[in-house]
Amino acid sequence: xxxxxxxxxxxxxxxxxxxxxxxxxxxxxxxxxxxxxxxxxxxxxxxxxxxxxxxxxxxxxxxxxxxxxxxxxxxxxxxxxxxxxxxxxxxxxxxxxxxxxxxxxxxxxxxxxxxxxxxxxxxxxxxxxxxxxxxxxxxxxxxxxxxxxxxxxxxxxxxxxxxxxxxxxxxxxxxxxxxxxxxxxxxxxxxxxxxxxxxxxxxxxxxxxxxxxxxxxxxxxxxxxxxxxxxxxxxxxxxxxxxxxxxxxxxxxxxxxxxxxxxxxxxxxxxxxxxxxxxxxxxxxxxxxxxxxxxxxxxxxxxxx
Amino acid sequence: xxxxxxxxxxxxxxxxxxxxxxxxxxxxxxxxxxxxxxxxxxxxxxxxxxxxxxxxxxxxxxxxxxxxxxxxxxxxxxxxxxxxxxxxxxxxxxxxxxxxxxxxxxxxxxxxxxxxxxxxxxxxxxxxxxxxxxxxxxxxxxxxxxxxxxxxxxxxxxxxxxxxxxxxxxxxxxxxxxxxxxxxxxxxxxxxxxxxxxxxxxxxxxxxxxxxxxxxxxx
Numbered sequence: 001x002x003x004x005x006x007x008x009x010x011x012x013x014x015x016x017x018x019x020x021x022x023x024x025x026x027x028x029x030x031x032x033x034x035x036x037x038x039x040x041x042x043x044x045x046x047x048x049x050x051x052x053x054x055x056x057x058x059x060x061x062x063x064x065x066x067x068x069x070x071x072x073x074x075x076x077x078x079x080x081x082x083x084x085x086x087x088x089x090x091x092x093x094x095x096x097x098x099x100x101x102x103x104x105x106x107x108x109x110x111x112x113x114x115x116x117x118x119x120x121x122x123x124x125x126x127x128x129x130x131x132x133x134x135x136x137x138x139x140x141x142x143x144x145x146x147x148x149x150x151x152x153x154x155x156x157x158x159x160x161x162x163x164x165x166x167x168x169x170x171x172x173x174x175x176x177x178x179x180x181x182x183x184x185x186x187x188x189x190x191x192x193x194x195x196x197x198x199x200x201x202x203x204x205x206x207x208x209x210x211x212x213x214x215x216x217x218x219x220x221x222x223x224x225x226x227x228x229x230x231x232x233x234x235x236x237x238x239x240x241x242x243x244x245x246x247x248x249x250x251x252x253x254x255x256x257x258x259x260x261x262x263x264x265x266x267x268x269x270x271x272x273x274x275x276x277x278x279x280x281x282x283x284x285x286x287x288x289x290x291x292x293x294x295x296x297x298x299x300x301x302x303x304x305x
Numbered sequence: 306x307x308x309x310x311x312x313x314x315x316x317x318x319x320x321x322x323x324x325x326x327x328x329x330x331x332x333x334x335x336x337x338x339x340x341x342x343x344x345x346x347x348x349x350x351x352x353x354x355x356x357x358x359x360x361x362x363x364x365x366x367x368x369x370x371x372x373x374x375x376x377x378x379x380x381x382x383x384x385x386x387x388x389x390x391x392x393x394x395x396x397x398x399x400x401x402x403x404x405x406x407x408x409x410x411x412x413x414x415x416x417x418x419x420x421x422x423x424x425x426x427x428x429x430x431x432x433x434x435x436x437x438x439x440x441x442x443x444x445x446x447x448x449x450x451x452x453x454x455x456x457x458x459x460x461x462x463x464x465x466x467x468x469x470x471x472x473x474x475x476x477x478x479x480x481x482x483x484x485x486x487x488x489x490x491x492x493x494x495x496x497x498x499x500x501x502x503x504x505x506x507x508x509x510x511x512x513x514x515x516x517x518x519x520x521x522x523x524x
Contacts, residue, residue, distance in 0.1 A: 025414040123462035243507040
């Protein structure tokens with residue numbers, strides 16, 4: 001009798017445990033679904049209330065449905081539609097933005113950068129034709145970047161977190177925007193692998209290369225500088241410090257040639273970029289802390305602390 | 306030396322097993338006809354066999370062995386034996402369709418969650434991480450401005466999401482809690498002029514011919 005009661009209580013406990021687990025598993029899904037449908041509903045209302053023709057409204061909503069089905073976040077779809085309509089962008093362009101992201105997603109590419117460029121371009125009032133061109137080219141660069149990152153990973157460079165591959169694909173795509181050759185990117189991967197570095201280090205190295213190339217260095221100079229740094233065993237933090245060093249040197253009105261020779265001479269002496277940064281910054285400070293913001297005139301003032 | 310009865314019984318058992326040759330069969334038949342007691346014994350065995358073969362086969366109830374074992378009086382066990390039994394003793398799992406269905410539903414939910422998490426857009430993945438946030442304060446000295454906002458990757462470039470507050474010295478400021486990571490941003494002065502932070506950590510092309518400021522938030 002006593003045994004039966006114990007068994008009954010045990011069964012009830014098991015049932016409660018199973019039910020709780022099921023509810024806990026289902027709750028976040030339900031919340032995500034709810035948040036997603038809220039965003040889409042908002043976008044739908046915006047489209048319905050707009051002065052677009054019936055066909056144009058239907059066209060946007062169809063592309064939105066396709067984007068949702070492809071797995072594009074509902075919030076981003078909603079932002080592209082509402083921001084586009086607010087800016088008076090023609091429906092064909094809004095459809096095009098959604099289609100570019102949907103197609104990229106369908107190819108298994110990370111779409112964060114495409115969505116960011118679209119949302120950013122719309123917010124800044126960039127011409128829709130320009131946004132379309134930029135995002136379509138970016139989509140092509142992402143498609144070209146994916147096999148490069150796959151090769152780097154298959155060469156033994158390990159991802160240290162779930163999003164590392166996607167981050168690296170986006171970084172390589174941005175490098176291609178700056179005309180950095182694919183073989184230089186692959187060579188970076190080989191050098192990182194030789195130093196037993198992670199995909200995070202590869203990502204940071206290519207990112208720094210892109211920043212250099214976008215700041216006035218030739219692609220060749222940027223590649224050479226970063227490859228030397230990888231050979232010297234520079235860390236992700238060192239690469240970040242290299243970028244800060246360049247920015248600080250520019251603030252002192254130094255030329256790019258001065259920056260390059262300064263970096264080279266320090267690398268030859270075997271000095272870490274973080275040490276160099278500490279010496280050159282007025283007042284020093286911890287390099288991984290956000291720098292304190294300065295003040296100036298209206299055109300070029302501001303800062304962050 | 307075996308006696309006659311033992312030899313007869315051995316012959317009967319071998320006959321039942323189908324092991325007797327023709328000569329032995331004849332010998333047994335003669336013995337049965339000659340000995341009424343032996344005949345009665347053989348008839349009894351044959352009758353029992355017939356009853357077993359023709360009776361209905363009963364199915365043992367589920368968990369018959371486990372039930373029998375459970376009803377046996379429990380032996381007194383030491384604590385060490387109880388622990389050992391708890392850890393190592395074989396168990397019989399009872400189940401029914403309702404339990405199996407509940408388990409299947411649970412498995413499906415967990416499996417769906419895992420698949421969705423893997424394929425989920427970046428935003429969902431980010432939400433699932435329990436990351437610490439860091440409050441970042443952003444400043445812009447713009448004494449002539451009537452309104453200053455900041456937009457960036459942290460607020461999906463919403464121009465009205467983070468409005469700065471003007472201080473007496475003409476510095477506009479705002480504090481934003483952000484997760485560790487890298488963010489591009491620009492200030493928006495009076496709702497129309499996009500201004501790059503001149504004191505940013507580093508800069509990145511925005512893809513449209515301008516430079517975004519970049520901040521790296523660390524724990």
